[in-house]
Amino acid sequence: MDTGFRSILVLFFLVLSAGSCSDDRRDVVPNVFVDVTLNLNLPTYQALTLVNGMLIYPQAGYRGIFIHQSAFQEFKAFDLACTQQPSEPCHTLGIDTAILLLQCPCCSSLFSADGFPARGPATYALKSYRTYYSPSANTLRITN
Secondary structure, three states: HHHHHHHHHHHHHHHHHHHOOOOOOOOOOOOOOEEEEEEEEOHHHHHHHHHOOEEEEEEOOOOOEEEEEOOOEEEEEEEOOOOOOOOOOOOOOEEEOOOEEEEEEOOOEEOOOOOOEOOOOOOOOOEEOOOOEEEEOOEEEEEO
């Protein structure tokens, strides 16, 4: 085989392999152990007794947990770490009460109460946690 042809063939495979090795790593919300039970009879959690009630529980999750009663006795819980750059402390969501969305103070991403991005730059949904409601005890357990 001609050395010029061999050089072109090697160069072709190098260019082809370089294009296929893209860096797919992204900053993700780390897995942290979550297992908390909230007594909804306590005044602290009164906001969760109403449909569309929202509450931030800062003592669990990676950056705290956002809890929302989405329908009667149905709850959703999400980590407060913005999915744009969750490892950066500044990317901790807060509730924008004027528009009832979660907002990142750093990148201005907005998330719905269902955890989906409403405005970027964030494109990934919030990390969710499982919720278990006990009507007889009026408690909410949040776990992963």
